Amino acid sequence: MIEEPYRWVEAIANRREYIETQLAPGSPIVALSYRDGILFVTVGRARQKLFEIYDRIALGAIGHPGDIERLRMAAIELASTEGFTRSAGDVSLRRLAFYSLSPVLKTAFEQVYGAPYLARMIFAEVGASPAGDLFLRVEYDGAIAAGGASADTQPPRFSVISGTTPSAELMEELLRRDHDSNCTLRAALKVALDAWSAGSMRAADDEVKEIPAHATLLKHRQEKLKSATVEACVLERSGASAIRYRSVADGELKELTAA
Amino acid sequence: MSDPLGAAAFDFPALLRRHGLLHEASLLPPVSASRPASTFTPTQATTILAFKFTGGVLVAGDRRATAGNTVVYDRADKVLEIDRHSIMAIAGVPATAWEMARVLEHSLQYFRRTQLQEMSVDGKVRALSKLLRDNFGFVLQGIGIVVPIFATYDFAGDGQARLYFYDAMGAQFEVAEYAATGSGSPAVRGVLFYENRWGKKRLQKLSEEDAVTVALRALDTAAEADTATGGVDRHAKIFPLIKIISRAGIKTLPEEQIAARFKRTVA
Numbered sequence: 001m002i003e004e005p006y007r008w009v010e011a012i013a014n015r016r017e018y019i020e021t022q023l024a025p026g027s028p029i030v031a032l033s034y035r036d037g038i039l040f041v042t043v044g045r046a047r048q049k050l051f052e053i054y055d056r057i058a059l060g061a062i063g064h065p066g067d068i069e070r071l072r073m074a075a076i077e078l079a080s081t082e083g084f085t086r087s088a089g090d091v092s093l094r095r096l097a098f099y100s101l102s103p104v105l106k107t108a109f110e111q112v113y114g115a116p117y118l119a120r121m122i123f124a125e126v127g128a129s130p131a132g133d134l135f136l137r138v139e140y141d142g143a144i145a146a147g148g149a150s151a152d153t154q155p156p157r158f159s160v161i162s163g164t165t166p167s168a169e170l171m172e173e174l175l176r177r178d179h180d181s182n183c184t185l186r187a188a189l190k191v192a193l194d195a196w197s198a199g200s201m202r203a204a205d206d207e208v209k210e211i212p213a214h215a216t217l218l219k220h221r222q223e224k225l226k227s228a229t230v231e232a233c234v235l236e237r238s239g240a241s242a243i244r245y246r247s248v249a250d251g252e253l254k255e256l257t258a259a
Numbered sequence: 260m261s262d263p264l265g266a267a268a269f270d271f272p273a274l275l276r277r278h279g280l281l282h283e284a285s286l287l288p289p290v291s292a293s294r295p296a297s298t299f300t301p302t303q304a305t306t307i308l309a310f311k312f313t314g315g316v317l318v319a320g321d322r323r324a325t326a327g328n329t330v331v332y333d334r335a336d337k338v339l340e341i342d343r344h345s346i347m348a349i350a351g352v353p354a355t356a357w358e359m360a361r362v363l364e365h366s367l368q369y370f371r372r373t374q375l376q377e378m379s380v381d382g383k384v385r386a387l388s389k390l391l392r393d394n395f396g397f398v399l400q401g402i403g404i405v406v407p408i409f410a411t412y413d414f415a416g417d418g419q420a421r422l423y424f425y426d427a428m429g430a431q432f433e434v435a436e437y438a439a440t441g442s443g444s445p446a447v448r449g450v451l452f453y454e455n456r457w458g459k460k461r462l463q464k465l466s467e468e469d470a471v472t473v474a475l476r477a478l479d480t481a482a483e484a485d486t487a488t489g490g491v492d493r494h495a496k497i498f499p500l501i502k503i504i505s506r507a508g509i510k511t512l513p514e515e516q517i518a519a520r521f522k523r524t525v526a
Contacts (some may be wrong), residue, residue: 052372076372079275084271084365087281240508241343243368 005215011112024120025134026038026062026201027228030134030170031122032050032158033130033181034188036238038235040124042191043221043228050233052245054079054091056126058235059149062142062161071119087156091103093125097136097144102211106142116140122161126235130181135187137158167203174211187254189232197221228259264428269373271366283393291303298461300327303400304337304356305441306481306488307348309422310451310462312470316410316420316507318346319474321443322497323489324353329448338500342367342413343508345383350441351405355397356509359390359405379412380421384431391429407438410504420504428446428450436462443488450477467503471517472524474501478517479525491521 029042029049039062039104051059053075061068078100083091108114121138137145137159158175162168178191178243197217202208212220232248265343274280307320323330327461338348339360347363349356353451366386368418370378378386386411397403407433409423423431424438436455439447454473455462465473475491478499482490498521 051375056374057279076369080271080369080372081274081278081280084275084361140288178293243343 001016008112012110012175015109015112015116016141019116019118020164022142023063023120024203026120026163028159028160028167028196029060030158030160030171030192030195030199031058031060031124031135032123032175032179032188032192033133033158033183035130035182035237036185037193037237038124038133039185039188039232040122040128040234041230041232042116042197043191043230044223045228048231049129049154050247052233052247053096053123054083055088056241056244057091057096057123057233059091059121059123060161060235062163063117063125067117067119068121071105071121074104075123077084091151093123093134093136094151097123097138102142102144104142105138105140109141116128121159122159122172124159124235126237128237130157131183133157137161137228160199162203163200163224166206167199170208170211174198176188177187185234189253192232193221193257197224200224211239215227262351269370269477270442271369272362274361274369278359285286291418299402299519301324301330303351303404303442303487304353305350305510306439306443306447306478307337307347307350307408307441307476308437308439308444308447308451308477309346309410310437310470310473311420311422311435312462312465312467314467314470315412315468315503316422317348317470317474317503318348318408318410319499319501319503320348320350320480321448321478321489321499322492323487324421325487328486329495333492333495334496336500339364340504340509343384344504346410346502346504346509347387348408348410349405350407350444352397355394356404356405356407359387359394361409363387377415379415380411382410384409384421384423388429388431391425391427395428408438408440412506414503418506429512439477441488443478445483446481446484447477450480468520471501471520475517475521475525476498491525493526 026057027042027044031040040058042049049060051072053059053207077094079091105117117138123136125134127133158179160168163173164259196218197220198211201212201220230253234246236244265521272281289390297305302324304324309316309318314377318338322334338346341364347360363386367378378477394403406427407425412423413419413421422438423433424440425431437451479490482488498517501517503510
């Protein structure tokens, strides 16, 4: 069936469509720089979606839990062996994503007889300042985008993934308008939750073309949070320990979101 | 992308072995009568001690590394941080011990990252025991003995400090009050036993300042008779390394603070 090139292209297109359909209901994930680090935020039901990969690298992923798990394990294995045999300073997100994960994802995607990875991931590595932070979005076909989906002259200090492209674009529009990378953790969490709400509304309703008003976003969020919870983690910019990953506990989240 | 199923996949040393990055010393041929042990003298490090006091656990080590009669290094670091609340202090061959500490540190992190939870205290204690066991081939060949102390805080359990020492084969011994290993340890144990039994206060009741004094006196006493223990070098102003584990984490005492305490209560 796929001996002819045309059939192969068709098979790939079908598979892309299938994966996009599978990923579409995924809850958006926001990662952004703030003064003292990088914040990851999402809203979910039970399954953990934000993970520690190495000292200064974190991952957020949507997709099939089994595939996310395989990719997460691979990333941790690669980073840990590199950090052990050389040094923690030699572990780099850029190399991990471009030279290790991307080729594997591409191969799995294009081998039409095998199963592709149903996962869309967002990685971040914290730097010495917001300008040194790195965000990489890694797609199921191995494509990697730094920062936002749309081209910017200045690399944005945030990155998002969502189930659908229009949803991600609306989130980016909101972050471009409202986010300041030198803000506090409290301010970062506020804008991240707004971005999540906008993305969630856009994914659910095709009529939401513009960024909704703040009150509308808040109402949508409160509605969603009746049956889901906020999940957040940070990569701290400085600290006594080399390990900068920290998940934000429920108590701290409550305190940070209190007006 | 290996198959992550199977318990060993979550074990960091097993992962390293799969990639050919870690070898079990016990796989090396043992020394036999027809092939006598080499005359190579490995570098050794001694003496370490640890005891519980009011502020948590104090872990201290002198700074000397020797090879036979030669002093190799006088600023060796034998008190190593493994995670936010665990310290491994080493007596024995530093080449093996530092590698062991690196493997242990990465093992605990690897476990936390992959399993999304902290390893239990018993798991940590067992992980070090296994590393010692794997190293036993080197011990038999006379070139890789390591006799560590492991101190940590049990958050998941009773919230208490836990203190262990090991033998070279990997048996762990939990102690209630104090532990000491290395060539100077007989003297250190004598001092700690004396202080605990007949001192003004039991070790567990000591303040941080008094605990530092006891640690410095014990290491100075050990250095008096044991040339492999550095104790306190008064001329070069080299002081033992002292770290304290409390609920809040690990604190390394600044050298000036140790020097000031030494001047006031030991010198």
